[in-house]
Amino acid sequence: MLQKRNPANDRLIVNINGALLPRDEAGVSPFDSSVQNGDAVWEGLRLYDKRVFRLHAHLDRLRKSAHLLSYEGVPADELLISELRRTLAANSMTDGVHVRLTVSRGLKYTSGLDPRINQKGCSFFILAEHKPPVFDNSKGICLITSSHCRPFADVLDQNIHSCNQLTSILAKLEANAAGVDDAVLLDSKGMIAETSSTHIFLVRQGCILTPTTRACPEGITRQVILEICQQQNIDYKICDIPSAELADADEIFVTGTMGEITPVREIDGQTLNILSGSLTAKIAQHFRDCTRNPAEGTAIV
Numbered sequence: 001m002l003q004k005r006n007p008a009n010d011r012l013i014v015n016i017n018g019a020l021l022p023r024d025e026a027g028v029s030p031f032d033s034s035v036q037n038g039d040a041v042w043e044g045l046r047l048y049d050k051r052v053f054r055l056h057a058h059l060d061r062l063r064k065s066a067h068l069l070s071y072e073g074v075p076a077d078e079l080l081i082s083e084l085r086r087t088l089a090a091n092s093m094t095d096g097v098h099v100r101l102t103v104s105r106g107l108k109y110t111s112g113l114d115p116r117i118n119q120k121g122c123s124f125f126i127l128a129e130h131k132p133p134v135f136d137n138s139k140g141i142c143l144i145t146s147s148h149c150r151p152f153a154d155v156l157d158q159n160i161h162s163c164n165q166l167t168s169i170l171a172k173l174e175a176n177a178a179g180v181d182d183a184v185l186l187d188s189k190g191m192i193a194e195t196s197s198t199h200i201f202l203v204r205q206g207c208i209l210t211p212t213t214r215a216c217p218e219g220i221t222r223q224v225i226l227e228i229c230q231q232q233n234i235d236y237k238i239c240d241i242p243s244a245e246l247a248d249a250d251e252i253f254v255t256g257t258m259g260e261i262t263p264v265r266e267i268d269g270q271t272l273n274i275l276s277g278s279l280t281a282k283i284a285q286h287f288r289d290c291t292r293n294p295a296e297g298t299a300i301v
C-alpha cells in the first residue's frame, strides 16, 4: 500500500525545537544526533475530535525510550504538550490527524558517536499531518513473512522506540518487491514478532493470540485491544506463536496508531475471510468507540 500525497499537507507548519516553520523551510542541523546516528526516539499520536488519544501513555513510552538510551535534558511533558498544542493550532487541526513527535539526543559540538559530545540537551520535532488511517480497513491487507528478524533485547531492545527503522525498512522493501502491503517479522527463535510497524493478532477458535513484547515494543493500540478482550470476556493469550500458526489462523489483524485495526485478507499467498460478523470486526468497533470516548483523550485544541 503506497500512501497517497495529500494536498491538505502541502502548507504544513512544523515545529523544530519550538520554532514554527513552513514545512519547506524547516531544517534539522547536521550536528543533530538524529542525523548523525539515527539517535532519536519517537511517538506516533492520533487526534480524534480535538483530543490526542492516550497522550500520557505515549509520553510515558517516549520517556522510557529516552531513559533506556540515557538521554539528558529530555523536554518535560508539559513543554511537549504545549508545543503540540501550538503546532496543531498553527495548522488549524482538529481531527483525522497523525502526529510524529520525535526527541533526539540533541546537538553535538562535533561530528561523532560519543554521547559526551552532546552537551545541549535533547532536540524535539513535531510533525502533524492530515492523515486518516493509512490502510483501507474495509478491504484488509496482504502480508508476507519477511526474511528479516526482530532482535531480542541482547541485540537491541525493541522497547527503545527509535528512529532507526532499518530492519523495518528492509522488511518493507521485501513486501514492496512481492507486491503486498507489509511483512511479518519473526524473532530470532522463529516466533512471530510483529509487522514492520504494527502489532499482530491471530484469531483461532474464538481465542485471540498475540506475541509477547520480547521482540517488539509495547503498543498503545495493542494495550487497548487487550483491555477490550478483558472487558468483553473475549478469550486471549499473550504467548510465543510459531510462524506456522499464521497458516492456521481463522482471522488475523494488525494494530497501530497509523492504521488503527486492519484485517489481513492474505498471508503468504493464502486467503483469509474478512467477515462482517468476525471477531476482528467486533474488536474494531469497540476500538472506534474507545477512540471517540472523551475520557480516553487529552484535550489539546
Ligand SMILES: Cc1ncc(COP(=O)(O)O)c(C=O)c1O
Pocket: 043, 044, 194, 196, 197, 198, 199, 216, 217, 218, 219, 220, 221, 222, 255, 256, 257, 258
Ligand atoms: C515497530 C512498531 N510496532 C508497532 C507499533 C504500533 O504501536 P502503537 O499502537 O503504539 O501505535 C509501532 C508504532 O509506532 C511501531 O513503530
